[in-house]
Amino acid sequence: MALWRIPTRCEHLRPATLYKVLAALAEMKGQFGPYAARRTAALLERATHARLRDPADLIRLHEVVLYLRAYPQSPRVLRLADKILFSFADRLRRVDRDPFDDPEISGIAGAGLSTNFSYDVAQGLAARYPLHIDWENYEHSDRLGVLARLIPLAGEYAAVEPHVDWRYWFERARGTVKWLLAHVDRQTYDLLEVPLRWELGDSFATRSRTRILRRRIYYHRSPFLKRSEISLDREFAAPKTTMTRIARPQKILNTILDTSAVRYRELWGFTHPDAAHVYHADFGRGVDFYFFGVPPEWRLPLRAYHAGMFFKNGVPIGYVEGLSLFERMEVGFNLYYTFREGETAWLYAQILKIFREQLGVTCYSVDPYQLGHENDEAIDSGAFWFYRKLGFRSTSKKLTALIEREESRIGANREYRTPPATLRRLAEAPLIYGGGKEWDHFDLRNLPLNPRVPPGKHAPEESRYLRGMQQDRKLRRQLLMTRDKS
Numbered sequence: 001m002a003l004w005r006i007p008t009r010c011e012h013l014r015p016a017t018l019y020k021v022l023a024a025l026a027e028m029k030g031q032f033g034p035y036a037a038r039r040t041a042a043l044l045e046r047a048t049h050a051r052l053r054d055p056a057d058l059i060r061l062h063e064v065v066l067y068l069r070a071y072p073q074s075p076r077v078l079r080l081a082d083k084i085l086f087s088f089a090d091r092l093r094r095v096d097r098d099p100f101d102d103p104e105i106s107g108i109a110g111a112g113l114s115t116n117f118s119y120d121v122a123q124g125l126a127a128r129y130p131l132h133i134d135w136e137n138y139e140h141s142d143r144l145g146v147l148a149r150l151i152p153l154a155g156e157y158a159a160v161e162p163h164v165d166w167r168y169w170f171e172r173a174r175g176t177v178k179w180l181l182a183h184v185d186r187q188t189y190d191l192l193e194v195p196l197r198w199e200l201g202d203s204f205a206t207r208s209r210t211r212i213l214r215r216r217i218y219y220h221r222s223p224f225l226k227r228s229e230i231s232l233d234r235e236f237a238a239p240k241t242t243m244t245r246i247a248r249p250q251k252i253l254n255t256i257l258d259t260s261a262v263r264y265r266e267l268w269g270f271t272h273p274d275a276a277h278v279y280h281a282d283f284g285r286g287v288d289f290y291f292f293g294v295p296p297e298w299r300l301p302l303r304a305y306h307a308g309m310f311f312k313n314g315v316p317i318g319y320v321e322g323l324s325l326f327e328r329m330e331v332g333f334n335l336y337y338t339f340r341e342g343e344t345a346w347l348y349a350q351i352l353k354i355f356r357e358q359l360g361v362t363c364y365s366v367d368p369y370q371l372g373h374e375n376d377e378a379i380d381s382g383a384f385w386f387y388r389k390l391g392f393r394s395t396s397k398k399l400t401a402l403i404e405r406e407e408s409r410i411g412a413n414r415e416y417r418t419p420p421a422t423l424r425r426l427a428e429a430p431l432i433y434g435g436g437k438e439w440d441h442f443d444l445r446n447l448p449l450n451p452r453v454p455p456g457k458h459a460p461e462e463s464r465y466l467r468g469m470q471q472d473r474k475l476r477r478q479l480l481m482t483r484d485k486s
Helices: 015-027 034-048 055-070 075-085 088-094 119-126 141-149 152-160 166-172 177-183 186-192 232-237 250-261 344-359 376-381 383-388 397-412 420-426 462-471 473-481
Strands: 112-115 131-133 196-199 243-245 278-284 287-292 304-312 315-325 328-335 363-366 431-433
Touching: 015 034, 015 055, 034 055, 034 075, 055 075, 055 088, 055 315, 119 131, 119 177, 119 186, 119 196, 119 250, 131 177, 141 152, 141 166, 141 186, 152 166, 232 344, 250 315, 278 344, 287 344, 304 344, 304 462, 315 344, 328 344, 344 462, 376 383, 376 420, 383 431, 397 420, 462 473
Parallel strands: 328 363
Antiparallel strands: 112 196, 131 196, 243 278, 278 287, 287 304, 304 315, 315 328, 363 431
16 A cells, blocks of 8 residues: 555645545555544545546546445544535536536536436426426437427427427427426327436435435444355345335335436336335345335236345445246346445345345346346456356356366466456356256247236235246246247
C-alpha cells in the first residue's frame, strides 16, 4: 500500500494528489481492521472537499464511495460516504452531464436518462416523477398520428396536409406523458416507442441516494467470506431461513422498480409484481432480500416465475429472477458491477437456499448468456468460473476436456487467467447444479406447443402451482420425454 501523506483540510487538492486519493480509496475496498477504517475515513474526508471537474473522476469517485457505503468498515466511513454521495446533484451542476447518461453508469444524482420505457413502467414512473418526451431523440415521431383522434383540430389538419408536426400539436394541447398514457392503450403506446427523458435531480430514485431503512448496519471489521469457503450443500443443510410477509409493500416495490429503471433495465416481475405476496428475509451480514411472484393475469403459460432484489446495508446491489418447472429453476442472477468485489458466493448461496426452501426447487440451471454467450460483461467478470467453482457442471460433454485443461492450468499457476476466446467457448452450453441427467439437455423449445398445464396456475400464489407440479410424476415424465414433432 502506498505510504504517501494525506493532505490536511486546508490544502488544495492538485490533480496528481486527487488521483492518489481516488486510487487509495479504491485500494481500501476489502481492507479491514482499525487502521483500514481510519485510513478510509481520512481519504473520504479529503474527497469530501475535492472539487472535481472531469466526469471520469466524478464517476470513479461515485462508484468507489457507493461500494464503501454498502460495505463500510465503521460508522464514520458510512457517514462520510453518504455525505459525498448526497452531494452529487450539486457536483454535477458544474460539469458536462452527457457522459452520465451512459447505461453503464446511469442513475447518478444530478444526471438524467432517456429511453422508451414500456407502458407499465412508464405509467409507474410518471405517477411519481416528472417525465418528458425526448423530442430530440424521437426517431418515430410520425407514429404520434394517434393524436389525430385525441385532438380534433390536429385530426382535421392531418387529413389534408402532407406533413404534420405532431410535436406542435402535442404541445399545443398541453400534452404530458401522463396524459398520453391515459389516452392510449398498452399495445398502442409500446408501438409508439416514445423516448422519455427523466431528469433525476436529487431524488431518492438515484443510485446515489436509494436506501431502504435498516435498523442495524453491518460493519465489515474482518475479512470477507471467500468463495472457497462456501459450500452450497452446507448452506442448504443450515437451519431454514425465516421469511416474513410484507403487509404494505408498495414502497419497497416502487424502490425496486426505480432501482431497475435508472439502470435502463426492466424485469417482468418488477413490472408486474404480485403485491399481495411480497416476502422479506434478513440473510444476516447486512443483507435484506425481497422476493415475490406475479399475479395470475401476468403469469407465464407454463413455468412459474419469481423475482427479487437484494440490499446491502440498505443499498440495492443486485437482483435475481427464477423460471421454474417441476424441481428445476433457471436462475438469472445479476450483481450490479459496482459491488462485484464483495461476498458474492455467500450471497448467491443464500438466494438458492431461499428458492429451495420456499419453492421446492433442487436443480439450478444457468443460461449461456449469464456465462458470457453474447455477453461481454460476463466474459470480463469470468462468470463461468464463479459458477463452476461452486460446483456447477457443464451440460456439454464436448466441453469436458477443455474445462479440465483450464482447471489444470489454474491449479498450476495462480496468475493464470482463462483467455476471453476460451471463456466464450465455455459459455456455449448451460451450467447446472443438482438434478438428474434428464435436465442436462432440457430445452423449452422442444416441448409440445400446447403442453398440459396442471391445476393451480391461477392459485393466489404460484408457489402452490409449482408444489403441485412437483407431485405430478406422470406429467414430468411426459414433458421430459416428449419432443414436438410439428
